[in-house]
Amino acid sequence: MAAEKSSIKIITLIAADGSVFEVEPNIVKEMKTVQSYIDELDQNTVSIPLPNVFGNDLAMIIEYCKKHASEEETKEAKEEFDFEFVKRMKSDDKLRLLQAASYLNMESFLQFMAKAIAAEIENQSVEFVRDYFQIESDFTPEEEAELRKENEWAFK
Amino acid sequence: MEREQENDYTDRLSSLPDSLLCHILSFLPTKTSVSTISLVSHRYLHLWKNLQVFDFYNDYCPGVDGESEHFKHFALFVNAVLALRHSRHIRKMHLSCGDSILEDFNLISVNTWVDAAAGSHLEELHLALFSSQGLGFYLPISILSCTNLLSLSLCGQIFLELEQSSTIHLPSLKTLQLDISYVNANSVDILLSGCPILETLDLSFSPESLAKLHVPSSLKSLKVIVENDIGACLEIDAPGLKYLTLTKITFGDVAAIGNLHNVEEACLDVFSTPENEYVDPLLTLLQALSGIKHLVLCCSTAKRLLGAQSIINFSNIRFPEFCHLLHLELILPAFDPFLYNVLQKCPMLQTFIIQNDQDKSPHEYGLAVNLESVPKCLVSCLTFIHFKGYVGYWEEQEFIKYVLQNGLVLKTMLISGVLLDQMMKWEKYRFLKRFSDLPKGSAVCKVKFD
Numbered sequence: 001m002a003a004e005k006s007s008i009k010i011i012t013l014i015a016a017d018g019s020v021f022e023v024e025p026n027i028v029k030e031m032k033t034v035q036s037y038i039d040e041l042d043q044n045t046v047s048i049p050l051p052n053v054f055g056n057d058l059a060m061i062i063e064y065c066k067k068h069a070s071e072e073e074t075k076e077a078k079e080e081f082d083f084e085f086v087k088r089m090k091s092d093d094k095l096r097l098l099q100a101a102s103y104l105n106m107e108s109f110l111q112f113m114a115k116a117i118a119a120e121i122e123n124q125s126v127e128f129v130r131d132y133f134q135i136e137s138d139f140t141p142e143e144e145a146e147l148r149k150e151n152e153w154a155f156k
Numbered sequence: 157m158e159r160e161q162e163n164d165y166t167d168r169l170s171s172l173p174d175s176l177l178c179h180i181l182s183f184l185p186t187k188t189s190v191s192t193i194s195l196v197s198h199r200y201l202h203l204w205k206n207l208q209v210f211d212f213y214n215d216y217c218p219g220v221d222g223e224s225e226h227f228k229h230f231a232l233f234v235n236a237v238l239a240l241r242h243s244r245h246i247r248k249m250h251l252s253c254g255d256s257i258l259e260d261f262n263l264i265s266v267n268t269w270v271d272a273a274a275g276s277h278l279e280e281l282h283l284a285l286f287s288s289q290g291l292g293f294y295l296p297i298s299i300l301s302c303t304n305l306l307s308l309s310l311c312g313q314i315f316l317e318l319e320q321s322s323t324i325h326l327p328s329l330k331t332l333q334l335d336i337s338y339v340n341a342n343s344v345d346i347l348l349s350g351c352p353i354l355e356t357l358d359l360s361f362s363p364e365s366l367a368k369l370h371v372p373s374s375l376k377s378l379k380v381i382v383e384n385d386i387g388a389c390l391e392i393d394a395p396g397l398k399y400l401t402l403t404k405i406t407f408g409d410v411a412a413i414g415n416l417h418n419v420e421e422a423c424l425d426v427f428s429t430p431e432n433e434y435v436d437p438l439l440t441l442l443q444a445l446s447g448i449k450h451l452v453l454c455c456s457t458a459k460r461l462l463g464a465q466s467i468i469n470f471s472n473i474r475f476p477e478f479c480h481l482l483h484l485e486l487i488l489p490a491f492d493p494f495l496y497n498v499l500q501k502c503p504m505l506q507t508f509i510i511q512n513d514q515d516k517s518p519h520e521y522g523l524a525v526n527l528e529s530v531p532k533c534l535v536s537c538l539t540f541i542h543f544k545g546y547v548g549y550w551e552e553q554e555f556i557k558y559v560l561q562n563g564l565v566l567k568t569m570l571i572s573g574v575l576l577d578q579m580m581k582w583e584k585y586r587f588l589k590r591f592s593d594l595p596k597g598s599a600v601c602k603v604k605f606d
Binding site: 095098099102110111114115117118119121122123124125126129130133135136137138139144147153154155156 | 172173175176179180181182183184185188190191192193194195196197198200201229232233236
């Protein structure tokens with residue numbers, strides 16, 4: 001069984017928009033959804049469709065995985081990479097990548113994205129958070145006033 | 157088509173499932189989740205109640221009136237959150253309070269919250285209590301038998317008093333940070349004995365008497381800082397250890413150190429006590445670290461080393477050869493020709509930082525330093541030297557001259573010191589010129605002043 005697994009050389013990932021990515025097996029280890037798919041098969045080449053992930057996002061995720069799977073990179077270099085990786089993303093990108101991470105069942109990447117999003121909405125106003133998540137308020141001003149009064153302990 | 161895709165995105169965003177939203181909330185202060193996020197929309201109103209991760213902090217600025225009122229509001233908030241949550245399990249709790257006085261009410265409240273967190277679901281507890289006066293907090297002993305606790309951090313006015321008979325059972329604990337005022341080394345030792353798989357230990361404390369600490373053999377990173385002059389005596393046997401930082405630590409006997417061959421980085425501030433002024437345990441420690449890549453030797457360590465020898469018998473002491481060392485930082489009480497010998501013991505050295513700690517005249521030694529051969533690192537790999545605390549003694553100048561002449565691959569020789577700060581511009585220029593004009597072994601070498 002172990003021998004069969006190690007014979008897989010290249011894994012082909014197909015994104016929602018049809019774009020194709022060829023990666024080495026160690027890159028997808030972090031993607032548990034993909035890994036469990038591979039574990040069930042005993043073929044030399046595998047191609048896996050990922051209908052919930054767009055090509056651009058998958059490219060970014062693979063870039064992240066490659067950096068973090070590398071044994072040559074130092075801890076500092078990885079932290080520097082993470083910093084720059086988050087810096088070049090818009091809020092939409094982060095939310096999409098969060099969902100992709102959840103779908104692919106990537107524990108540490110999911111945590112990384114959730115942290116990055118939390119850092120952006122910390123210390124911000126309610127309006128900012130609504131904009132961020134693209135949500136319309138469904139509270140009337142009266143309702144909101146009532147809430148604040150009822151839960152005075154929370155708003156002191 | 158593009159329009160459609162955009163709509164698709166928007167739909168996907170607004171339908172971010174609760175589990176993912178809660179995951180995001182778990183990285184926010186609980187106050188934000190409860191009082192900001194809850195007002196986003198009806199759907200967000202009760203999200204926080206599913207939290208299993210809490211981060212409470214009392215952001216009070218000491219010195220302002222109404223302090224006890226302020227803590228009461230904080231206590232009301234924490235109590236309400238803990239009472240109204242739906243999930244009964246707490247996975248992580250961060251709690252920090254900075255009050256100028258710790259009164260009974262504060263201590264009882266904190267005790268209740270910590271007790272509420274204790275249990276088999278707790279993975280992380282970070283507790284920081286700071287006050288300038290008043291009582292200290294006794295850690296509920298229930299915390300020390302949370303079987304799934306991975307990370308524990310205690311900072312500030314916290315008492316930890318343990319006895320041999322205390323039940324310490326932390327079979328999952330990997331990270332322990334202790335930075336507390338009132339603890340004796342014996343209690344720390346008892347605590348450590350209950351942490352069989354600990355990997356990271358960050359310890360900063362003021363012991364009441366010199367006592368022995370045995371660190372778990374599973375450790376990968378060890379940082380011990382003793383904050384008073386009493387110090388602590390350490391016994392290490394950790395084959396997996398990679399990072400080691402010791403401040404105000406001593407070693408009783410040679411047998412106390414073993415298995416440090418995997419350490420890559422160390423910073424050593426190891427002192428001698430009157431009962432224990434022999435250099436042997438320190439040399440044993442250095443020998444055990446001979447595979448190291450990055451080493452910082454603090455002033456106390458150098459003093460203990462230098463106290464035991466003079467230039468004449470350097471070859472007699474068993475100063476180890478560091479065959480893999482790339483970066484060395486040496487803090488000396490004053491310039492010492494010992495530097496030449498150290499260079500000879502580090503054949504792969506790339507970066508060498510020297511610091512004179514005090515404005516003391518250097519050890520006197522003869523006119524010429526008698527080295528059998530030029531240190532190997534100077535010939536083949538040493539590219540950067542920083543001489544800090546340069547005073548201007550003849551011996552220091554000679555050393556700089558020597559490394560400039562013999563450093564065949566040297567790129568930068570950086571010099572900084574008190575004297576240089578006080579110099580006039582033109583004096584500095586002359587000074588720089590004098591060093592720059594010296595014959596150099598490396599064509600690309602630049603002499604710079606900080």
